[in-house]
Amino acid sequence: MKALMQIGYGSLKENLQIQEVEIPKISLNEVLIKVHSASINPHDYKIVLGEFKKMEKLSFPTSVGSDFSGTIIEVGKNIDHFVIGDEVFGTSHGTIAEFCKADVSTISLKPRNSLFNDISVLPVVGMTTIQSFNRIGGIKKGDKILIHAGSGGVGTFAIQYAKSKGAFVYTTTSAQNSEWVKKLGADVVIDYKKENYLDICSDIDIVFDTLGNQYTFDAFKIIKQGGNVISLLPAEINKQVAKEFRIPKLIAFFLSLKPSKIKKLVKDKNATYEFIFMRPNQLFLLEISNLVKNNRIKPIIEKVFELNNSIDAFEHLAKGHTKGKLVIKI
Numbered sequence: 559m560k561a562l563m564q565i566g567y568g569s570l571k572e573n574l575q576i577q578e579v580e581i582p583k584i585s586l587n588e589v590l591i592k593v594h595s596a597s598i599n600p601h602d603y604k605i606v607l608g609e610f611k612k613m614e615k616l617s618f619p620t621s622v623g624s625d626f627s628g629t630i631i632e633v634g635k636n637i638d639h640f641v642i643g644d645e646v647f648g649t650s651h652g653t654i655a656e657f658c659k660a661d662v663s664t665i666s667l668k669p670r671n672s673l674f675n676d677i678s679v680l681p682v683v684g685m686t687t688i689q690s691f692n693r694i695g696g697i698k699k700g701d702k703i704l705i706h707a708g709s710g711g712v713g714t715f716a717i718q719y720a721k722s723k724g725a726f727v728y729t730t731t732s733a734q735n736s737e738w739v740k741k742l743g744a745d746v747v748i749d750y751k752k753e754n755y756l757d758i759c760s761d762i763d764i765v766f767d768t769l770g771n772q773y774t775f776d777a778f779k780i781i782k783q784g785g786n787v788i789s790l791l792p793a794e795i796n797k798q799v800a801k802e803f804r805i806p807k808l809i810a811f812f813l814s815l816k817p818s819k820i821k822k823l824v825k826d827k828n829a830t831y832e833f834i835f836m837r838p839n840q841l842f843l844l845e846i847s848n849l850v851k852n853n854r855i856k857p858i859i860e861k862v863f864e865l866n867n868s869i870d871a872f873e874h875l876a877k878g879h880t881k882g883k884l885v886i887k888i
């Protein structure tokens with residue numbers, strides 16, 4: 559089968575290649591899927607650039623991609639709730655390929671009212687968003703939420719999700735995206751190139767920080783007393799980040815002894831801080847499916863690429879200005 563493969567660490571052009579490889583073999587709890595569409599996330603190109611090298615050393619060539627939608631063509635012996643022919647979506651490893659295998663716990667039936675391209679863009683961004691807000695006990699009606707980078711993959715899902723829960727949403731993006739991001743439901747759209755969101759937002763219940771670094775520290779300036787900061791990128795390696803990355807307990811203990819800027823900010827604002835590293839969960843996929851069925855979430859796709867042009871898609875995403883998501887049609 560044809561698959562996009564990573565052959566080393568470094569530049570995307572030099573380390574990604576379309577290759578002819580074996581169709582994966584499934585184990586008892588896995589299904590084999592004929593992939594119809596895959597989508598890419600920043601995590602996928604960051605792996606190639608070597609940003610996760612210290613956490614997980616890869617041997618090459620290795621398959622790439624995590625989001626997919628497709629049709630089941632083989633079912634593992636332990637599986638009784640999926641059958642051949644089921645149309646599914648979810649996450650796995652090596653989804654930018656003609657076929658991929660997936661553990662049944664990371665797939666769900668495709669909602670009937672969705673297209674393969676559309677549903678393939680939702681698993682990672684949807685599960686990240688749902689896991690994030692669940693971690694702080696959910697969104698309450700009327701909560702004031704700031705979602706950074708509302709025009710990105712995570713942001714476009716998160717705005718719609720927060721609105722479906724009755725929140726008042728502030729978001730940041732550049733002027734060119736302002737109108738369509740407003741149509742997703744954002745109440746206040748802030749042009750991060752011309753305006754300072756710190757002057758506009760105050761008394762915020764939840765900051766959903768998709769940018770990290772200084773954005774994480776600054777979030778504490780605008781949350782109300784007892785507010786919440788949820789970050790997808792670590793601003794510092796503290797005890798909580800170590801836990802999410804499943805760093806061994808002894809190392810986590812030593813990290814907890816280090817002075818932490820965030821710990822102080824949390825104390826001063828009587829706030830909560832959560833760092834999230836998305837872990838796939840079938841219940842979250844079911845929630846995504848229901849949101850799509852009820853027309854609460856509309857997938858936003860900037861461009862569809864063919865498998866042969868998938869390296870161009872990686873380069874496009876890595877520039878950091880994608881509007882919604884990119885799809886790779888297999």
Ligand SMILES: NC(=O)c1ccc[n+]([C@@H]2O[C@H](COP(=O)([O-])OP(=O)(O)OC[C@H]3O[C@@H](n4cnc5c(N)ncnc54)[C@H](OP(=O)(O)O)[C@@H]3O)[C@@H](O)[C@H]2O)c1
Nearest residue numbers: 600686707709710711712730732750790834835836879880
């Ligand atoms: N921890 C986890 O489990 C997890 C899960 C998913 C994602 N993430 C991380 O979360 C981040 C966001 O992911 P994503 O998929 O949404 O990325 P993305 O789709 O690549 O985000 C691109 C968008 O970000 C906007 N943007 C860039 N700089 C901005 C700024 N300073 N202020 C406001 N908007 C800005 C861009 O708008 P303009 O074109 O207007 O600049 C663009 O539309 C990535 O770093 C990703 O790795 C982490």
